[in-house]
Amino acid sequence: MSDHTHGTHEVGEIPPANTGLIWRTFIILSIITAFEFTLAYLMKAGTMRTSIFVLMTLVKAFYIVGEFMHLKHEVKSLIWAIVIPVVFIIWLLVALLTEGGAIGDAVFGFH
Incomplete structure (x- = not known):
């Protein structure tokens, strides 16, 4: 046995x-x-x-x-598959907030 x-x-x-x-x-x-x-x-x-x-x-x-x-504790490829999209989403939010303010200034004359 x-x-x-x-x-x-x-x-x-x-x-x-x-x-x-x-x-x-x-x-x-x-x-x-x-x-x-x-x-x-x-x-x-x-x-x-x-x-x-x-x-x-x-x-x-x-x-x-x-x-x-x-x-x-996971394999590195899974970690990167999760982290990289999060980094791009954060970058997208920063870009949208930055550019959104610039568009509002140009179109509506906000100062």
Whole structure:
């Protein structure tokens, strides 16, 4: 007879939880969020503050997707197939917002 057990656990035994990874993720996301709140109170409203918020939000989003949706454990081609369209969508939104303001200025005379 061959042994059909996979790993070191007995059949029906639940493996121990990986709470260290969960706490590490919680601490990293908390630090980034605390930094965002600090910037919100210390910096004047403007393009630079907004750009930093958007960048930090994207960092948190990619980290959450990598950790909780297990994307960082996938093959690289799948990761790139997801990341590249997201980058182009972000570029498209920035281009549309930038050009949309220029068109509004030219057509409607907004200043």
